[in-house]
Amino acid sequence: MLRLPELEVVIADSLVAALTRLAEGRHVRALQGGTDLVANLKTGQTKAQTVVALGPLSELHGIDTSGEMVRIGAGERLVDVAQNAELQELFPALTYALARIASPQIRNAGTLGGNLCLDTRCRFINQSDLWREAMGGCLKSHGHECHVIPGGGGCVAALSADSVPVLMVLGAEVEIARLQDGAVLLRRTRVADLYDTDGLRHVRIADGELLTAVLVPKLPEGARAVYRKWAVRQSIDFPLVSTAVRLDLDRDGKLKQGKVAVGVLGPRPRLIPLDRWVGRPIDETLAQQVAAQVFDRCHPLPNVLYDHEYRRERLRVEVLRAIRTWFTPTAAAN
Amino acid sequence: MTAPSPNHAARAATLVTFQLNGEPVTVAAPPHWTLVEVLRYQLNLTGTKQGCDKGDCGACTVRVDGAPVLACMTLAVLVQGRSVETVEGLGVGGEPHPLQRTFAELGAAQCGFCTPGMLMSASAYLDDLATRDAPTVDAVEISAVLGGNLCRCTGYTKIVQAVAVAAREVVERAQTLAEMSNDEAML
Structure with missing residues (x-):
């Protein structure tokens, strides 16, 4: 049995009340579906005295596709976003990625905001308290030494959120709320700028702040994104390779702009612009060159399970397969 | 503050x-x-x-x-x-749920530890199936529905079969009801 430590549970009845409690410090955590936080509290990799349950807050709910920026409440369950017919039409790569997060039970509870704020993962941290202590701890827990990069100065646990690479290539932003003089103040930041290289605190959301919504700009004509995930099992597993490719084509089918986002490297996902291929047709040569570029620029670490050199090679293949969906009708698209 | x-x-x-x-x-x-x-x-x-x-x-x-x-x-x-x-x-009035019956009939449990979770995931699928316009039974969909339930004994084959048999009963019942309402409409 894995029990939760004793906790204070506050059921927030207003956004102001939630933000007030969250401003007390790192020992107060926001709770949505609980599918990440509860597990991390149980294994002791996250320490908290209080959790603020956000379920009832209407500010965190709703999917609005009427404007140029589609607004998805951070508290929307993954299943509801993934199965939303309008979003499937507008952003099939996003709904495809969300439908592949974990398992049906976790998508029934977990939320989009929760996936964006997913804690970093590492084979040396996602273990029992006893296991971590017995091996002397690491930068993120119990100790002072990194076992992924011996002698390394910073935690390099991986961001394994399936939603993030897709939202990055879609140019999505997040809305973050905080209190100032008793009033709710909102700021916006690009998902591409949301993450830091410090695996101990990789989400750039300060104490007292709360991610309230995700804003996704509608795609212009000729633009499409594809998400590719590789994990050992098709269900439950976090991605071991996670990449999204977006290509915007002009009327002649030539590349107008493009980008590739890659997750499960370190704490910060990588965004690679494809500017040097602008004006080129989308063909096997371009696919091979882009895949080679991604291979050169990305170095998966031995921080999650599976051989990191294989994951690097596999990343090249997944990028290749993603781009082939543009010119091979039989290639699986999403 | x-x-x-x-x-x-x-x-x-x-x-x-x-x-x-x-x-x-x-x-x-x-x-x-x-x-x-x-x-x-x-x-x-x-x-x-x-x-x-x-x-x-x-x-x-x-x-x-x-x-x-x-x-x-x-x-x-x-x-x-x-x-x-x-x-x-799950069962009603002392009678087992159709899934409990098909699990037993097809031997879809060995140690049985995963069975309650399997049944709950599968029962939601059956309820969803009953609300569809033209339901069909698909083993790939059943595997996805059970994707969050681990079984270390059976290898899943008999579990998927048991859910499929119960699901076909749901589909057949829906078809019978549809035929009956068509007959009534013709009368």
Whole structure:
């Protein structure tokens, strides 16, 4: 049995009340579906005295596709976003990625905001308290030494959120709320700028702040994104390779702009612009060159399970397969 | 800005009232207790299994407001006012649920530890199937529906078969009802 430590549970009845409690410090955590936080509290990799349950807050709910920026409440369950017919039409790569997060039970509870704020993962941290202590701890827990990069100065646990690479290539932003003089103040930041290289605190959301919504700009004509995930099992597993490719084509089918986002490297996902291929047709040569570029620029670490050199090679293949969906009708698209 | 933190008060057990298998129940749940702990150790409903306790195995799957969720990841105080169904609530009037019957008939359980979770995931699928316009039974979909439930004994084949047999009964019933309503329309 894995029990939760004793906790204070506050059921927030207003956004102001939630933000007030969250401003007390790192020992107060926001709770949505609980599918990440509860597990991390149980294994002791996250320490908290209080959790603020956000379920009832209407500010965190709703999917609005009427404007140029589609607004998805951070508290929307993954299943509801993934199965939303309008979003499937507008952003099939996003709904495809969300439908592949974990398992049906976790998508029934977990939320989009929760996936964006997913804690970093590492084979040396996602273990029992006893296991971590017995091996002397690491930068993120119990100790002072990194076992992924011996002698390394910073935690390099991986961001394994399936939603993030897709939202990055879609140019999505997040809305973050905080209190100032008793009033709710909102700021916006690009998902591409949301993450830091410090695996101990990789989400750039300060104490007292709360991610309230995700804003996704509608795609212009000729633009499409594809998400590719590789994990050992098709269900439950976090991605071991996670990449999204977006290509915007002009009327002649030539590349107008493009980008590739890659997750499960370190704490910060990588965004690679494809500017040097602008004006080129989308063909096997371009696919091979882009895949080679991604291979050169990305170095998966031995921080999650599976051989990191294989994951690097596999990343090249997944990028290749993603781009082939543009010119091979039989290639699986999403 | 800092609000007082009434930790000692908040950590006392809270009265939580919810619908459990169709009946209202009230329990005094400590705030750090999960739903699986309250079900098993306060309400003595031990059908819901406590497996990995960290969201991997699906043995603790129950339905909250109809949706299969993991009782080990759900704080008990957060089911206030909601509807919870466990494996104990599956059969009606002493009769087993069609899934319980097909699991038994086809030998879809070996050690049986994963079975309650499998049944809860599958029952949500069957209920969903019954609401579709033209339902069909698809083994790939059944595998996806059961994707959050681990079984270390059976190799899944018989579990998928048992769900498929029960699902076909749902589809046949829907077709019979549709034919009957067509006949009535012609009369």
